[in-house]
Amino acid sequence: MCVLYCVRSLKLAISRLKEEVMESKTRTKSPEDLAEGKYERIFVSSLVRPDEVGVKFDNVGALDHVKKVLNELVILPMKRPDLFSSGLLRPCKGLLLFGPPGTGKTLLAKALATEAGANFINVTSASLTSKWYGEDEKLITALFSFARKISPVIIFLDEVDGLLGGRGKSSETSRTIRNEFMMFWDGLTSNDSHRILILGATNRPFDLDEPILRRMPRRVYVDLPNAENRLKILKVLLTDQENLESGFSFEQLAHATDGYSGSDLKNLCVAAAYRPVEELLQEESKEGGRVDGGVSTLRPLKLDDFIHSKAKVGPSVLENSFKLREWNDQYGEGGSRRKRRFGFDLNLNKQMFDDERAREK
Ligand SMILES: Nc1ncnc2c1ncn2[C@@H]1O[C@H](COP(=O)(O)OP(=O)(O)OP(=O)(O)O)[C@@H](O)[C@H]1O
Ligand SMILES: [Mg+2]
Numbered sequence: 382m383c384v385l386y387c388v389r390s391l392k393l394a395i396s397r398l399k400e401e402v403m404e405s406k407t408r409t410k411s412p413e414d415l416a417e418g419k420y421e422r423i424f425v426s427s428l429v430r431p432d433e434v435g436v437k438f439d440n441v442g443a444l445d446h447v448k449k450v451l452n453e454l455v456i457l458p459m460k461r462p463d464l465f466s467s468g469l470l471r472p473c474k475g476l477l478l479f480g481p482p483g484t485g486k487t488l489l490a491k492a493l494a495t496e497a498g499a500n501f502i503n504v505t506s507a508s509l510t511s512k513w514y515g516e517d518e519k520l521i522t523a524l525f526s527f528a529r530k531i532s533p534v535i536i537f538l539d540e541v542d543g544l545l546g547g548r549g550k551s552s553e554t555s556r557t558i559r560n561e562f563m564m565f566w567d568g569l570t571s572n573d574s575h576r577i578l579i580l581g582a583t584n585r586p587f588d589l590d591e592p593i594l595r596r597m598p599r600r601v602y603v604d605l606p607n608a609e610n611r612l613k614i615l616k617v618l619l620t621d622q623e624n625l626e627s628g629f630s631f632e633q634l635a636h637a638t639d640g641y642s643g644s645d646l647k648n649l650c651v652a653a654a655y656r657p658v659e660e661l662l663q664e665e666s667k668e669g670g671r672v673d674g675g676v677s678t679l680r681p682l683k684l685d686d687f688i689h690s691k692a693k694v695g696p697s698v699l700e701n702s703f704k705l706r707e708w709n710d711q712y713g714e715g716g717s718r719r720k721r722r723f724g725f726d727l728n729l730n731k732q733m734f735d736d737e738r739a740r741e742k
Pocket of ligand 2: 486488489539540582
């Protein structure tokens with residue numbers, strides 16, 4: 382009995398040692414060396430290492446609740462896999478960021494890679510489709526095998542609706558890609574999911590169907606900023622801009638930009654920053670051109686520059702904003718559907734039951 386126990390422990394120790402040797406070997410190798418075959422090598426060019434991403438959570442203004450969720454669901458399991466290896470706590474295999482355009486979903490995904498210390502593969506439809514028959518499957522196989530080698534890694538599917546959206550997609554190629562992708566996704570073991578995360582982003586979540594949504598059990602709404610959050614974003618965007626007039630009112634600007642997304646605010650700041658440049662150039666042309674060797678100094682940016690620039694940069698059209706809120710309510714993190722399911726509102730449950738019966742008829 383005792384001998385049997387010793388042999389088993391010894392075997393376990395040897396296999397752990399082997400795993401560690403393998404891991405240390407892969408740690409010392411660069412992704413270029415780890416990529417085998419022409420298909421894996423394709424993904425080397427779309428790989429960004431954590432120290433190369435260049436964006437941190439501090440560069441993303443507001444969205445504190447999203448950062449908190451990402452910290453719990455992604456950063457912690459990647460940094461402390463030991464805490465998530467048994468019991469109820471398991472890292473999630475898929476996560477979806479959804480919301481109106483320009484609200485910072487792509488920016489957040491990049492910042493997440495830095496914060497989690499993970500490699501980042503930006504997967505697009507173009508990188509998964511090939512003009513040659515049968516190559517799509519090989520590309521997806523290569524994506525997952527390469528991801529395992531360079532883990533921890535975030536596989537980022539930007540505009541995931543275009544890549545894996547089920548509704549209205551009927552071409553043979555897109556169906557093959559979808560099915561193949563889902564098969565490999567399911568094949569991620571719990572060991573892998575400590576270190577491999579599929580992160581999707583979209584502003585059309587309603588184009589995703591149930592099979593894809595089931596694989597992304599956590600769906601986080603990245604909403605348009607309110608005045609308080611616009612103020613936070615403006616402070617991030619203008620933080621390097623020391624040339625602001627003294628007493629510049631961020632509050633006033635935040636209140637004057639209702640409906641603006643983070644991206645709209647960025648564009649507004651750029652447009653405002655041009656105004657002192659334009660004025661200087663006009664001055665110089667009046668005076669017969671710039672004096673050789675002279676140093677030009679730009680005047681500080683005023684609130685008025687931003688207000689004037691609103692005529693050029695308005696809030697983006699938000700045709701889907703209502704639809705998105707509704708979708709969030711039904712499928713998003715903390716949406717009312719989830720609350721209802723576990724509620725004890727008997728009348729409501731009866732109503733849901735009746736509705737279901739009516740639909741069945
Ligand atoms: N919260 C934010 N803080 C700072 N900058 C932001 C924020 N949101 C957006 N931006 C600015 O807007 C740019 C575009 O944002 P991003 O590409 O992340 O939007 P998105 O939500 O992915 O949009 P889309 O749905 O169209 O892909 C960013 O590069 C950044 O300059
Ligand atoms: Mg984006």
